[in-house]
Amino acid sequence: MISKTFPGDFSSLGPISDFIANAAKQAGLDENSIYSVQLAVDEACTNIIEHAYGGEGNGEIVCRCDSNSESFRIELRDQGKQFNPDTIPVPEVGAPLESLGNRGAGLFLMKKLMDQVEFDFSKSNETILRMTKKK
Amino acid sequence: MISKTFPGDFSSLGPISDFIANAAKQAGLDENSIYSVQLAVDEACTNIIEHAYGGEGNGEIVCRCDSNSESFRIELRDQGKQFNPDTIPVPEVGAPLESLGNRGAGLFLMKKLMDQVEFDFSKSNETILRMTKKK
Amino acid sequence: MSITTSEYKRCNLVKMTGRIDSSTGDALMKTFKDLQEQGHFKLVFDMSEIDFMSSKGWWVLIETQKGSKRYNRGEVLLANVPDKILTSLDLVGMSHYFQVFDDVVSAVGFF
Amino acid sequence: MSITTSEYKRCNLVKMTGRIDSSTGDALMKTFKDLQEQGHFKLVFDMSEIDFMSSKGWWVLIETQKGSKRYNRGEVLLANVPDKILTSLDLVGMSHYFQVFDDVVSAVGFF
Ligand SMILES: Nc1ncnc2c1ncn2[C@@H]1O[C@H](COP(=O)(O)OP(=O)(O)O)[C@@H](O)[C@H]1O
Ligand SMILES: Nc1ncnc2c1ncn2[C@@H]1O[C@H](COP(=O)(O)OP(=O)(O)O)[C@@H](O)[C@H]1O
Numbered sequence: 001m002i003s004k005t006f007p008g009d010f011s012s013l014g015p016i017s018d019f020i021a022n023a024a025k026q027a028g029l030d031e032n033s034i035y036s037v038q039l040a041v042d043e044a045c046t047n048i049i050e051h052a053y054g055g056e057g058n059g060e061i062v063c064r065c066d067s068n069s070e071s072f073r074i075e076l077r078d079q080g081k082q083f084n085p086d087t088i089p090v091p092e093v094g095a096p097l098e099s100l101g102n103r104g105a106g107l108f109l110m111k112k113l114m115d116q117v118e119f120d121f122s123k124s125n126e127t128i129l130r131m132t133k134k135k
Numbered sequence: 136m137i138s139k140t141f142p143g144d145f146s147s148l149g150p151i152s153d154f155i156a157n158a159a160k161q162a163g164l165d166e167n168s169i170y171s172v173q174l175a176v177d178e179a180c181t182n183i184i185e186h187a188y189g190g191e192g193n194g195e196i197v198c199r200c201d202s203n204s205e206s207f208r209i210e211l212r213d214q215g216k217q218f219n220p221d222t223i224p225v226p227e228v229g230a231p232l233e234s235l236g237n238r239g240a241g242l243f244l245m246k247k248l249m250d251q252v253e254f255d256f257s258k259s260n261e262t263i264l265r266m267t268k269k270k
Numbered sequence: 271m272s273i274t275t276s277e278y279k280r281c282n283l284v285k286m287t288g289r290i291d292s293s294t295g296d297a298l299m300k301t302f303k304d305l306q307e308q309g310h311f312k313l314v315f316d317m318s319e320i321d322f323m324s325s326k327g328w329w330v331l332i333e334t335q336k337g338s339k340r341y342n343r344g345e346v347l348l349a350n351v352p353d354k355i356l357t358s359l360d361l362v363g364m365s366h367y368f369q370v371f372d373d374v375v376s377a378v379g380f381f
Numbered sequence: 382m383s384i385t386t387s388e389y390k391r392c393n394l395v396k397m398t399g400r401i402d403s404s405t406g407d408a409l410m411k412t413f414k415d416l417q418e419q420g421h422f423k424l425v426f427d428m429s430e431i432d433f434m435s436s437k438g439w440w441v442l443i444e445t446q447k448g449s450k451r452y453n454r455g456e457v458l459l460a461n462v463p464d465k466i467l468t469s470l471d472l473v474g475m476s477h478y479f480q481v482f483d484d485v486v487s488a489v490g491f492f
Pocket of ligand 1: 048052088104105106108
């Protein structure tokens with residue numbers, strides 16, 4: 001298990017990505033899987049900064065990585081605003097260009113990229129996002 | 136002194152170029168000088184094949200290289216038709232594109248590239264071209 | 271991270287290096303917006319040295335593509351898209367909106 | 382030695398590798414002539430992998446340039462000319478007849 005805390009700023013996205021890539025490599029994931037995990041984590045952390053914290057400089061993100069023989073697991077913790085993922089609409093794939101909004105693919109993508117994505121809102125002052133990638 | 140005989144064919148131009156480049160390198164010439172020597176020799180051998188022998192497959196070209204502390208010397212021998220270099224006009228530099236002929240720079244270039252270019256027609260059955268490049 | 275632009279007779283080339291994410295995406299957006307404000311809508315984006323692109327990057331490209339295609343005045347072409355980025359673009363049907371070229375020459379030569 | 386051609390919207394690219402001399406020059410001339418006979422007069426010649434060019438090569442290029450510039454229908458542009466070849470072109474005032482570009486993209490983007 002390896003854990004690191006980053007300031008909730010967009011400039012942390014690069015370092016978080018490196019941290020995750022290293023851990024995933026150590027866990028033996030292949031290049032494509034590592035990239036998928038990096039991408040899912042980037043989307044998750046961007047959401048934490050933008051939506052949970054409502055902007056940069058308002059809190060921290062704790063990243064924790066763990067692996068066993070079957071999978072690589074990531075936990076992201078924040079102390080920001082909680083939300084209900086079930087109410088978030090799935091983005092329309094293949095819509096005409098002009099009718100595309102200009103955002104809203106992060107959650108969808110995280111689910112596409114990872115084998116399991118689970119928000120834990122059981123503590124009122126902390127959100128835990130758990131994501132798993134099979135080896 | 137190093138010497139090698141090549142068939143008077145255009146396909147010899149590459150091997151002759153390599154042979155000359157090696158000898159010039161051994162003699163300590165710098166990259167630019169080596170290229171100049173290669174270019175001069177290529178022009179000279181093309182002329183031997185085209186003009187002295189009147190085409191491919193009609194004779195041989197003997198290449199001989201030699202160097203001392205001051206210069207690198209090349210001798211090219213052929214048994215083809217002799218000619219008078221003094222009657223060859225110098226090509227016009229800077230003429231308008233449309234008025235350019237489509238050949239006639241070989242001799243001019245050899246003189247530009249080398250420090251000395253000398254045709255020896257003293258034997259009636261052999262032409263010796265001597266070229267020198269200062270180190 | 272660096273962003274370089276080059277102007278050619280019929281198109282402009284934008285090359286970025288490093289990551290495109292929420293930290294760097296706005297700089298890229300500004301580059302494209304500036305070009306479009308100057309009337310340049312035929313754009314080639316060279317991704318050869320991009321090693322990561324989040325959905326932020328896609329929205330920048332989509333936004334730029336919208337601006338370029340409006341009134342048929344141009345198009346954004348992608349060149350040298352790294353395989354893993356192409357795969358992730360496909361995941362969300364993003365690659366559908368862009369012509370992808372193997373190299374910059376082919377993309378510039380397309381206009 | 383190899384000669385590759387690529388067709389773009391507004392020009393054709395010719396790339397040759399190895400030596401251009403009296404042994405290989407005719408193949409290059411034929412490539413250019415064929416393109417011109419098919420109506421392609423805007424030509425880019427990528428010299429990045431040419432390691433030697435004798436005056437035979439220049440005449441091929443001059444001949445092609447003449448054909449391209451006639452009736453203002455096009456031009457031959459040179460890209461990636463190795464330094465030592467450029468120097469030798471200068472010796473006989475040859476570089477005077479060609480625009481030289483640092484890379485293929487700039488040359489293709491010129492048309
Ligand atoms: N970590 C989070 N905390 C609070 N709200 C979130 C979080 N992640 C996502 N959301 C909500 O879900 C919506 C959809 O998120 P997403 O698919 O990533 O697209 P985008 O962030 O581009 O809007 C967001 O607009 C936001 O309302
Ligand atoms: N080795 C040679 N033997 C006989 N004639 C030669 C030789 N070299 C040059 N010449 C004559 O000199 C002329 C000019 O030669 P050059 O400057 O190399 O141009 P090109 O070979 O393209 O005509 C040739 O056309 C030929 O008549």
